[in-house]
Amino acid sequence: MLEEIKSLRKAPEEEYYVPGHRTCAGCGPALQYRLVAKAAGPNTIFLGPTGCMYVANTSYGCGPWAVPWIHTQITNGGAVASGIEAAYKAIIRKKKTDAEFPNIIVMAGDGGSSDIGLQALSAAFYRGHNILFIAYDNESYANTGIQTSPTTPYGAWTTFSPAGPVIPEGKKLMPKDLPKMMAHGHPELKYLATASLSYPLDLMNKVRKGLNAEGPAFLYIHAPCPKGWSFPADKTIEMGKLAVETGMFQLYELHEGQYKLTYQPKEIKPVEEYIKLQGRFSHLQPEHIQKLQQFANGRLKEVGIEVSVPAQ
Amino acid sequence: MGVVKRISGCVATATAVKLADVDVICSYPIRPYTGIMSELARMVADGELDAEFVYGEGEHGQLSVVYGASASGARTFTGSSGVGVTYAMEVYSPISGERLPVQMAIADRTLDPPGDFGSEHTDALCCRDQGWIQGWAATPQEALDMTLMYYRIGEDPRVLLPQYACQDGYFVSHILGEVDIPEAAKVKEFLPPYKNHHVLDVRTPQIIGAQMEPKMGPGMQYQRYQAIEGSRKVIEEVHDEFGRLFGRKYNPWVEEFMTDDAEVALFIQGGHAETAKTVVRRLRNLGEKVGLVRLRTFRPFPTQQVRDALSKFKVVGTVDNSVNFGISGAAGVLLTEARTAMYGMGDKIPTVGFVAGLGGEMITHDEFYKMFMKLKEIAKAGKADKENYWLPFEL
Ligand SMILES: Cc1ncc(C[n+]2csc(CCOP(=O)(O)OP(=O)(O)O)c2C)c(N)n1
Numbered sequence: 001m002l003e004e005i006k007s008l009r010k011a012p013e014e015e016y017y018v019p020g021h022r023t024c025a026g027c028g029p030a031l032q033y034r035l036v037a038k039a040a041g042p043n044t045i046f047l048g049p050t051g052c053m054y055v056a057n058t059s060y061g062c063g064p065w066a067v068p069w070i071h072t073q074i075t076n077g078g079a080v081a082s083g084i085e086a087a088y089k090a091i092i093r094k095k096k097t098d099a100e101f102p103n104i105i106v107m108a109g110d111g112g113s114s115d116i117g118l119q120a121l122s123a124a125f126y127r128g129h130n131i132l133f134i135a136y137d138n139e140s141y142a143n144t145g146i147q148t149s150p151t152t153p154y155g156a157w158t159t160f161s162p163a164g165p166v167i168p169e170g171k172k173l174m175p176k177d178l179p180k181m182m183a184h185g186h187p188e189l190k191y192l193a194t195a196s197l198s199y200p201l202d203l204m205n206k207v208r209k210g211l212n213a214e215g216p217a218f219l220y221i222h223a224p225c226p227k228g229w230s231f232p233a234d235k236t237i238e239m240g241k242l243a244v245e246t247g248m249f250q251l252y253e254l255h256e257g258q259y260k261l262t263y264q265p266k267e268i269k270p271v272e273e274y275i276k277l278q279g280r281f282s283h284l285q286p287e288h289i290q291k292l293q294q295f296a297n298g299r300l301k302e303v304g305i306e307v308s309v310p311a312q
Numbered sequence: 313m314g315v316v317k318r319i320s321g322c323v324a325t326a327t328a329v330k331l332a333d334v335d336v337i338c339s340y341p342i343r344p345y346t347g348i349m350s351e352l353a354r355m356v357a358d359g360e361l362d363a364e365f366v367y368g369e370g371e372h373g374q375l376s377v378v379y380g381a382s383a384s385g386a387r388t389f390t391g392s393s394g395v396g397v398t399y400a401m402e403v404y405s406p407i408s409g410e411r412l413p414v415q416m417a418i419a420d421r422t423l424d425p426p427g428d429f430g431s432e433h434t435d436a437l438c439c440r441d442q443g444w445i446q447g448w449a450a451t452p453q454e455a456l457d458m459t460l461m462y463y464r465i466g467e468d469p470r471v472l473l474p475q476y477a478c479q480d481g482y483f484v485s486h487i488l489g490e491v492d493i494p495e496a497a498k499v500k501e502f503l504p505p506y507k508n509h510h511v512l513d514v515r516t517p518q519i520i521g522a523q524m525e526p527k528m529g530p531g532m533q534y535q536r537y538q539a540i541e542g543s544r545k546v547i548e549e550v551h552d553e554f555g556r557l558f559g560r561k562y563n564p565w566v567e568e569f570m571t572d573d574a575e576v577a578l579f580i581q582g583g584h585a586e587t588a589k590t591v592v593r594r595l596r597n598l599g600e601k602v603g604l605v606r607l608r609t610f611r612p613f614p615t616q617q618v619r620d621a622l623s624k625f626k627v628v629g630t631v632d633n634s635v636n637f638g639i640s641g642a643a644g645v646l647l648t649e650a651r652t653a654m655y656g657m658g659d660k661i662p663t664v665g666f667v668a669g670l671g672g673e674m675i676t677h678d679e680f681y682k683m684f685m686k687l688k689e690i691a692k693a694g695k696a697d698k699e700n701y702w703l704p705f706e707l
């Protein structure tokens with residue numbers, strides 16, 4: 001059992017995601033990775049589906065993990081994790097190893113979880129493997145040079161959803177809601193939560209709860225990407241906070257089928273305060289911003305937050 | 313002593329998997345290989361085999377599950393047929409690239425179209441160059457023996473490569489044959505537990521599958537090339553030892569059937585060879601100098617052994633039970649591989665390709681007879697009028 005971390009000061013000093021990677025300055029996914037590894041500790045195996053947290057982290061003979069790590073295809077993080085779990089179950093039972101059962105953590109991007117890796121993810125949860133699947137959401141296919149993924153917000157510029165005279169808003173679709181998809185329909189699911197790198201204590205404790213659960217646990221972590229979203233590298237934490245404070249991202253856990261908020265902003269700010277700091281939204285007209293406001297209000301309502309910012 | 317039973321190729325393979333004490337199995341249904349998995353599921357349910365039986369979400373998932381399991385130190389088994397084999401394509405190279413000796417049984421089936429359940433080697437041949445050991449069993453007995461030998465070869469520290477253990481769908485997978493099932497204790501002696509030092513274990517942290525820089529690519533690929541080339545020696549050793557322990561001695565590369573003094577011969581792989589043998593025997597009774605060479609190991613391709621076997625004939629006909637549209641020679645890969653092997657000799661032996669049994673059709677006695685007659689005709693004329701014949705339309 002991993003104990004609750006009572007305060008940031010009491011968080012373990014040991015690091016298991018250490019310097020030696022080549023992510024962009026201010027990379028949100030790298031910052032949350034460090035917190036996840038710290039919370040999980042040394043009895044951990046990480047899996048890295050193709051994406052920034054594979055490509056920017058590894059070069060041959062060099063990677064930032066002090067624990068075992070294995071690459072998976074972008075398509076199959078959930079399936080490879082299932083295999084590792086099944087193997088450990090079998091070889092421990094058959095006394096072919098004296099190792100302890102490890103924490104098995106998939107660190108998948110939004111593309112590798114909500115799109116091309118969705119089948120493998122869902123199957124692993126259906127089968128009930130004892131793993132923690134983390135989807136770090138940087139809201140695009142970042143590693144291929146910022147293309148729209150199912151979780152890219154409405155109105156965001158990407159290289160596949162550029163804004164132009166015919167399509168003034170850039171991305172026209174509303175994003176997929178992956179945690180809600182995972183929350184319902186997987187009877188073996190033992191823990192599910194969302195987290196943000198800007199709320200590190202909450203994030204680390206959710207990692208521990210997920211690992212303590214005896215079965216599949218899903219954690220969806222919001223991780224701003226300075227390169228893809230076009231904001232200065234020193235604003236990553238602020239961006240994560242603003243996403244939560246404007247309701248663009250909500251922090252919750254699933255408890256017996258109900259969403260339980262783990263952090264509720266005192267006052268919900270208009271989404272404009274969040275998007276005006278990001279170059280990917282700079283082309284938006286007021287009517288597009290209104291649509292984003294409606295989107296945030298809708299998502300807030302779904303998890304029981306009273307909406308205070310009107311949307312026309 | 314082992315026991316002799318009449319079982320199908322599917323049951324023979326499953327029996328070998330049980331004898332190999334496999335730890336993780338990943339399934340997905342597709343005919344005809346399904347028979348292997350349902351037999352394994354039964355063994356697990358009945359307590360005959362202690363293994364994790366994981367329901368794959370598809371073939372891509374199956375190969376991914378065994379990738380993870382093998383990387384954690386478990387002995388693994390999976391399998392497929394037809395479009396299932398090609399659906400998993402992405403994962404074959406990572407498995408051999410990480411040098412994980414997983415085993416996959418392939419009971420051949422056509423791709424779509426025609427979408428029928430018939431056997432065709434096309435499925436397994438689509439993934440032939442991915443760094444896996446590969447070969448075809450022609451009988452249920454050979455299917456069992458191959459499964460055991462392949463684990464031993466693939467897990468050898470000098471090899472560490474995955475294996476496709478192939479058998480023709482139905483013609484081998486579903487036809488009963490007499491199978492000598494070895495004793496578990498003897499198999500244990502032949503096949504020691506899987507040990508790989510390159511595994512996911514928190515006590516010895518390793519990074520598996522880090523991204524390469526282009527300048528590291530040549531070295532990485534060269535190592536995989538050396539592994540498959542180096543496996544040749546191990547394949548021979550393992551077949552020798554298997555023969556000594558179990559009394560069944562196979563030539564690891566090619567089986568020659570009535571080739572002494574033969575003037576023309578067919579070059580073939582898989583279960584159709586058994587039908588062809590009957591025709592060879594009958595023609596021999598009639599005084600015809602015909603023979604047959606059956607390829608047993610397709611990857612690594614035994615260039616020298618094929619050259620030695622085929623260069624004694626006046627004419628060689630290859631039998632391709634697969635489609636390779638647009639390939640040089642316009643027949644199939646056995647023709648191109650045989651020609652490549654023989655070209656090294658600078659020999660002037662005519663080679664013709666027969667494409668037969670597509671869509672899972674039987675290759676009949678009559679068809680094999682026609683092939684031999686065509687070869688005789690070419691031998692007499694000294695050259696072929698055409699380099700390939702698609703049966704039944706062109707012969
Ligand atoms: C089968 C396959 N298709 C496409 C790619 C190309 N690809 C490499 S990284 C990547 C982006 C992954 O996006 P995401 O999962 O969101 O992770 P991120 O890069 O944003 O961290 C893609 C599409 C691939 N590696 N494999």
Ligand code: SF4
Binds near residue numbers: 025027029056225
């Ligand atoms: S593109 Fe974004 S996610 Fe990728 S390394 Fe840079 S900041 Fe991190």
Ligand SMILES: [Mg+2]
Binds near residue numbers: 109136140142149
């Ligand atoms: Mg992403």
